[in-house]
Amino acid sequence: MSIELLYTSAPKGLKQGSRGFCTVLSTARTPINIASRLESLSGYRQLYPPENPLASQNPIAYSHYRIVVAGKTLSVLSRITAYGSDYTGRTNKIAHHVVPDPAEQVAAGPAWVMMQPTVMRTSWSGQCETPERGPVIPSENLEPGLCNAWQSVAGDAGWGAVVADILMPSHRPPTWLIYRNDQQSLILPLINEAISLLPVDQRWTATFSTYATNVPPDVDCKLRCVLEGTEEARFASVKSNVIDMTKPMSLPTENELTQQARGIAPPPMQLPEPTHQTEATDDEAHQPKQLVTEIDLSQEPDFLPPQGWNPSHENRQSSDLQPPPLQPPTLPSAANPSKKHILLPVLAMLFLAIVGVSTWLIAERISGPKQSIPSAALPSRLDGNPGDADADTNAADAHLAGNQPASDDTNGASMSNTDDDAMSSEFNGQETVVASEPRPITMVLRYNPRQLRDAIEAVDAGTKPIFDHLNAIGSISAQLTKMPAAVGWRENPNPLLAAEQIEIPDTDLSISPRKAVVRRVDDLPSFSGAELLSFIDETSRELILSISIDPSRKQSVFADHVAAMNSMAQAIHDLRYQTDQIADKESFLPTTTRQRVTRFVKRIPVNESELIRGVMPIDNSPTLWQYATELHSEIELISGKGGPSTWDDTQRAALLAIKASLDEIAQSYESFRISLETLQKGQRLHVPDMFFYDADQKLTAALDIRLIVSW
Structure with a gap:
């Protein structure tokens, strides 16, 4: 006889004292350890909130898992999907699990069983139930075809x-x-x-x-x-x-x-017909044996054509129909043409090399001196692999931290000597010349963590969308000795705009944003779903870049980052929400176990900024996720034994409810971890070369900027 369990968000669950995400239907006399394990398999990630027009496109997760409980292997059929909003207005899900008895594992297989309309539940009546048995499993077999x-x-x-x-x-x-x-x-x-x-x-x-x-x-x-x-x-x-x-x-x-x-x-196996040997005549005995059977090509073949055989090819040689030899035939040494085959290509390549070098020398003589700056416009482009990303990132991080590397490659200027047409410039207080080809530098634009704090508040309030915009910002300490008069992303320079004051956020939530008086650069390149802003600090001469991302743009190059930020905000919200659920149950536990749970609950801060810092891996310090994992192991050890024999039903129910909440936290952590990895990997962009000009329209500096937008 099968057992089933239905898991969703409810103001009151089947177990005493349970609410929120909990079991609302379970077959009577379901073992506690099996029920707890089924609850832990109820994780689900929604793609679209209930009010989104695409909410009906949230996937349905049909699963057949094999799990081991108390040394016994069980098959679990699951159907999990989005289920509108719960009684608090938050997003909801519904998970239905069925464990068929081995005798009910019908020949058709698990996928066929879940496709039958009478097996998997798609809704909840609103009333907690304990049916005597699970769904009836129909019997059927499927023939391969x-x-x-x-x-x-x-x-x-x-x-x-x-x-x-x-x-x-x-x-x-x-x-x-x-x-x-x-x-x-x-x-x-x-x-x-x-x-x-x-x-x-x-x-x-x-x-x-x-x-x-x-x-x-x-x-x-x-x-x-x-x-x-x-x-x-x-x-x-x-x-x-x-x-x-x-x-x-x-x-x-x-x-x-x-x-x-x-x-x-598959063709039936045919045994060869028995042959009757007769005595050969004297003439037949001296005839050579026929080793190859002749084939009548006018008859339909009684075998399948080989893969790739095309009957429409007409002018086919009879040799095409013969099977290929297992090994290439060995040529007699006198007929082996390998030396000729090698010599001819070598001579041809030598001839082409001589012609190519001669042509290049003539072209160089005719072309004359090179131009310092190409006249063609430099188009905006997206670069998914800007060279050595790790080295670039380290250099950029040093700039963001205010450390000036000694290398010329990271100071934002190209300072190699050029020919007589090279243009003089003043950069970092030294008279230099600007190369015609700027050397690349990398800037890392960091997301403002305050946005994540605001997003958690939006999740708490049930506000959609969670983000109305995303912003990342970074700076590079180029420190020009003179403020440029114009900046060009292409061949035509544009004057800097009027001075304005902006706030530059810090990656530490406890530090207030610093204010700076800047001049904005005009006519910036754009990306799908994002707007790039550029400033030059009038005091420090730092180059500041900021990118503003529109989360509503589904085709944006930052769609992965938007989804990751949403998942992180949801995961941190769920951590605090499930901790509240645990706090509601801890009072029912015996003293020793309650003290363990209380220690964990007290670690979860109420303040969003402290909560964000607590979940982030910083300086190898334990995170809140690790504390949750430790408690999860302790509770799992206790609940695996069903709790001490002296515990009453209320205490056991509280223990299982806490374990279910810790299971949810474990799933939230996995979502958080994947999202954080996505943001830390970063989105790499390559913008057009940036040229700085003085008041006389003379080029003073040039940058080939590679952007990495990252957490």
Whole structure:
């Protein structure tokens, strides 16, 4: 008999004293350790809030996991998705888990079971329930056959065999499958077709998730499907074991299972007909044996054509129809043309090299002296790999910290000697000349952490969108001895705008923004979904760059960063929210256990700025996430034993509720960690070269700026 559990946000849960995200329906007499484990599998990340017109496109996570509880392996069928807003107005989810009895693991397999309308719940009645048994599992078998869904999606039904091989029992690492949003309704049928190719006794070892976010490390999940554009998809895209359905797909291998997926049954094995030997006549005995059987090409072949064979090719030699030899034939030494084949290309390459060098020398003589500054406009461009990013970042960080490296490469000027047409300049107090090709420098623009604090407040208040804008800022201590009169991103300089006062935020939340009087640079390049601003500090001559990002632009180059900032704000909010849930339950615990929980609760600050600092990994100090992990291990050890025998039902229920909250915190931490990695990796941009001019329109400095927008 199956058991089931329904998990969502409610003002009152099934367990005494539970509220918020909690169990609202559970089969009667469900073991506590199984119920607790099912609750821990209820994590979900929404893409669109309830009021968003695209809210209906939030993915449904269908999963079949295999977990071990008390030494016993269980199959868990799960359906998790967004569920509007809860009773507090916050975003909600609904998770339904079904654990079928081994006798109910029908031959059709787990994907087919979840596709049946009577098995997985899609809503909650609003009343807490304890039904006597779980859903009835229908019985059915699936015969392997043509994988029509794979044929329509990938163009080759053979992909069903590739996925079937992934789902077979093995110790290989998980495989990732990336799909588009418009393909999400096809993922479960695609997996079902692949499972149908497996032997019946292997179908319930096929584990998968159609929307894999934060899969616990101790859960068996061989195929992890992720939506294009999510943090998981970006992580999966750099893996070798990935199937990307958003791009043209080429089948990696073929075998008998591939033909089966294409609907081609394996040919029956035929035994050779018995032959009757007769005595050979004297003439026949002296005839050579015929080693090759003649083929009548006028008859239809009774075998399948090889891969890539095209019957439309007409002028085909008879030799084309013969199988290729296993080894290339050995040529007699006298007929071996290898020396000629080597000599001719060498002579040809030597001739071309002589012609090329001669042409270059003539062109150099004719072209005359080079121009110092190219007259063509320098277009804005996006650079995904600006050279040695790590070295550039270190140099830029030194500037942001106010440290001046001695290297000329990092002081913002190009100071190599040029020819007689070179232009003089004053830079860093020295008379130098400006090269025609500026050397590259890198500036790191940091996000203002105060924005994250405001975002947490927005999540608390249920405000959408969480961010109305994102801003990152950075400066480089170039310290020109004279204020330039004009700056040009292209060939035409533009005068600096009138002086104004701006605030420059600090990355430390406890330090107030500093004020500076600056002159703004006009006519800046733009990027998709972002506006770049540039200033020169009148006092320090620092070059200040700021980028303002519009979070509403879905096609922005910063879409990943917007999603990451949203996830971080949501994760920190959830940490505090679940801590409040824990605080509500701690009073029900016995003294010793309550003291452990209280120590953790007191570590969570109320102030948002302190909360942000507490979750950030700084100077190897323990983070709030680590404290939560330590408490989680202690509570899991206690709850795994069901609690001491002296505990009453209220104390046990409080313990399980606290463990469920800690499970939610663990999932929030994983989301936070992935998001922080995305922001720390940064978005690299390459803007046009920046030219500084004096009042006489004379070029005084030139910068080739590479931007890294990062946390």
